[in-house]
Amino acid sequence: xxxxxxxxxxxxxxxxxxxxxxxxxxxxxVGLLGLNGAGKTTALRILACxxxxxxxxxxxxGIDVVEHPDDVRARIGYLPDTPPLYLDMTVAEYLSxxxxxxxxxxxxxxxRVSDAIELTEVGAERDQIIGSLSHGYRQRVGIAQAIVHQPxxxxxxxxxxxxxxxxxxxxxxLVRSLGGEHTVVVSSHILGEISETCDRxxxxxxxxxxxxxxxxxxxxxxxxxxxxDLTVRLKGGPYRDALGQIQALLSELPxxxxxxxxxxxxxxxxxxxxxxxxxSDVRDLVCRKLVEKGIxxxxxxxxxxxxxxxxxxxxxxxxxxxxxRNRRKKALQKIRxxxxxxxxxxxxxxxxxxxxxxx
Amino acid sequence: xxxxLLLARRELLAYLRSPLGASIIAGALLIDGIYFYWKGLTxxxxxxxxxxxxxYGASGPTMIAAILLSMRLVAEExxxxxxxxxxxxxxxxxxxxxGKFFAALGLLALLTLLTLYxxxxxxxxxxxxxxxxxxxxxxxLLLGASSVxxxxxxxxxxxxxxxxxxxxxxxxxxxxxxxxxxKATDPPLNKFLSALAIHHxxxxxxxxxxxxxxxxxxxxxxTYFFLLAAIKVLxxxxxR
Numbered sequence: 001x002x003x004x005x006x007x008x009x010x011x012x013x014x015x016x017x018x019x020x021x022x023x024x025x026x027x028x029x030v031g032l033l034g035l036n037g038a039g040k041t042t043a044l045r046i047l048a049c050x051x052x053x054x055x056x057x058x059x060x061x062g063i064d065v066v067e068h069p070d071d072v073r074a075r076i077g078y079l080p081d082t083p084p085l086y087l088d089m090t091v092a093e094y095l096s097x098x099x100x101x102x103x104x105x106x107x108x109x110x111x112r113v114s115d116a117i118e119l120t121e122v123g124a125e126r127d128q129i130i131g132s133l134s135h136g137y138r139q140r141v142g143i144a145q146a147i148v149h150q151p152x153x154x155x156x157x158x159x160x161x162x163x164x165x166x167x168x169x170x171x172x173x174l175v176r177s178l179g180g181e182h183t184v185v186v187s188s189h190i191l192g193e194i195s196e197t198c199d200r201x202x203x204x205x206x207x208x209x210x211x212x213x214x215x216x217x218x219x220x221x222x223x224x225x226x227x228x229d230l231t232v233r234l235k236g237g238p239y240r241d242a243l244g245q246i247q248a249l250l251s252e253l254p255x256x257x258x259x260x261x262x263x264x265x266x267x268x269x270x271x272x273x274x275x276x277x278x279x280s281d282v283r284d285l286v287c288r289k290l291v292e293k294g295i296x297x298x299x300x301x302x303x304x305x306x307x308x309x310x311x312x313x314x315x316x317x318x319x320x321x322x323x324x325r326n327r328r329k330k331a332l333q334k335i336r337x338x339x340x341x342x343x344x345x346x347x348x349x350x351x352x353x354x355x356x357x358x359x
Numbered sequence: 360x361x362x363x364l365l366l367a368r369r370e371l372l373a374y375l376r377s378p379l380g381a382s383i384i385a386g387a388l389l390i391d392g393i394y395f396y397w398k399g400l401t402x403x404x405x406x407x408x409x410x411x412x413x414x415y416g417a418s419g420p421t422m423i424a425a426i427l428l429s430m431r432l433v434a435e436e437x438x439x440x441x442x443x444x445x446x447x448x449x450x451x452x453x454x455x456x457x458g459k460f461f462a463a464l465g466l467l468a469l470l471t472l473l474t475l476y477x478x479x480x481x482x483x484x485x486x487x488x489x490x491x492x493x494x495x496x497x498x499x500l501l502l503g504a505s506s507v508x509x510x511x512x513x514x515x516x517x518x519x520x521x522x523x524x525x526x527x528x529x530x531x532x533x534x535x536x537x538x539x540x541x542k543a544t545d546p547p548l549n550k551f552l553s554a555l556a557i558h559h560x561x562x563x564x565x566x567x568x569x570x571x572x573x574x575x576x577x578x579x580x581x582t583y584f585f586l587l588a589a590i591k592v593l594x595x596x597x598x599r
Contacts, residue, residue, distance in 0.1 A: 048447050049446075049447060050443060050446050050447050070449040070450075071449070073447055073448060073449040074449045076447065078443070078447045080440065080443050082440050084439075084440050084441045084442075084443040084444045085441065086369070086373070086441055087439075088372075088373055088376050088377060089369075089372075097365060097369055098444060098448075100361070100365050101362060101365055101366075101444070101445075101448045101450060102448050102449065103449060145444070
């Protein structure tokens with residue numbers, strides 16, 4: 001579906017992306033993950049034919065974006081980080097306008113607009129002026145304009161930015177619902193969000209894809225294993241004995257390397273929490289083992305800290321960590337330490353005053 | 360062509376929905392009315408002279424309105440980010456420019472049409488030909504089209520509407536003042552500069568009701584030149 005080969009984009013002497021190569025299959029939902037300034041938006045704008053690459057090739061369904069941009073544009077729906085909305089139009093008017101602009105025939109416009117409105121659940125706002133809508137609804141209308149002409153490829157640049165938690169869940173469901181019929185590329189700088197939505201993640205760092213795979217694959221690759229947060233209700237008997245029993249049970253699994261006791265994540269009698277370190281994804285094995293032994297599993301999930309570590313590890317720029325820390329340390333030291341006294345010849349009362357003030 | 364019409368319709372609706380369009384029309388009509396009263400109804404003049412004065416007076420508000428209407432056309436799209444919708448749609452830059460041009464020209468034509476009651480008063484109470492009125496209005500529309508094209512070109516250069524308005528006004532003022540420069544130069548340069556001036560020589564024949572095709576060609580050429588320049592600016596910025 002999408003083939004990107006040795007793509008480069010320079011702004012003057014500054015390399016925004018490159019070398020960037022990737023392949024995305026039809027119907028996939030792919031997440032482009034990276035820190036701010038990693039090159040996500042530049043890559044997506046090239047894909048959407050909004051920006052000309054400096055070199056390299058990008059093909060959408062075999063069509064080159066540089067040679068036949070209009071053919072590619074007809075196949076793509078693009079939502080930039082700020083939805084491009086005409087605030088003086090109603091939702092329905094705006095979507096009809098965009099649909100017609102993207103080549104939908106006048107007979108099909110009404111149906112396509114209704115489909116997009118239904119999918120993005122903005123039916124109640126259909127005749128509202130866009131300027132009067134909330135941020136969340138504007139984002140939905142932004143997605144509706146990207147899919148109204150039923151493109152094969154939908155490109156969404158940070159669709160969840162600025163949304164509240166409820167809207168994030170709704171947006172995640174919406175993006176997931178686009179998969180299959182459309183190929184979807186979503187960018188984000190939050191691994192947890194993108195992993196919930198996407199089939200595959202491409203990690204971009206300094207304009208280059210540095211890793212690709214599902215969240216579990218990335219985690220296994222980077223951390224050489226997996227961390228699971230587990231909360232259980234212990235069986236009766238002394239608390240310490242029950243804890244020891246759980247740890248013994250877990251150590252029976254060959255994939256588990258360690259199980260550390262944590263502060264219980266919820267209140268209650270006989271409740272205990274663990275962080276389980278394993279060489280692979282053993283969530284199902286752990287759950288089965290504990291249930292077989294009659295231990296109540298209250299919660300079992302991948303560690304949030306693990307996601308943070310994976311992202312930090314993948315996004316880390318070479319030499320960034322210690323260098324930055326040392327510079328920060330030096331700067332702090334400089335602020336705290338007094339300036340060394342300057343020898344100005346024989347001292348008098350006036351000359352000493354500023355040094356004292358500085359201290 | 361469909362995209363041009365779509366864009367023209369959208370822009371025209373945007374003008375009519377916002378106070379901008381109505382304010383510009385109201386302001387221009389007020390100035391036209393005051394000038395007509397002052398020149399046409401307070402002095403004893405021949406009907407044809409009053410009509411000439413009306414066209415002369417209406418040309419100023421027409422040019423100002425054209426710049427005010429056109430300065431937002433592309434700059435606002437850049438400012439709000441909606442240019443992305445146009446840039447990522449399978450439409451040509453010329454369709455974008457023409458759509459916006461026809462919208463602004465349409466509103467300007469509406470403004471011009473609303474001044475018709477003044478020549479009608481002269482026609483009923485005095486002695487002027489319909490041909491004179493028609494040629495005068497053609498001149499106003501051609502002058503307006505050229506001014507809209509200049510404003511649209513200025514709007515394509517920047518994301519600030521104010522800067523676009525200033526740039527458009529400066530270009531238009533320079534083209535108006537060419538006749539002053541022409542007066543200060545020797546032949547044959549003065550004739551050339553005078554022929555380039557957007558108002559003085561070129562508009563006079565329309566004012567007096569004489570249709571000269573070279574004057575029509577001049578306004579069409581200015582319009583074409585600035586629209587082409589706007590298209591080239593969009594092309595250079597859209598896909599790079």
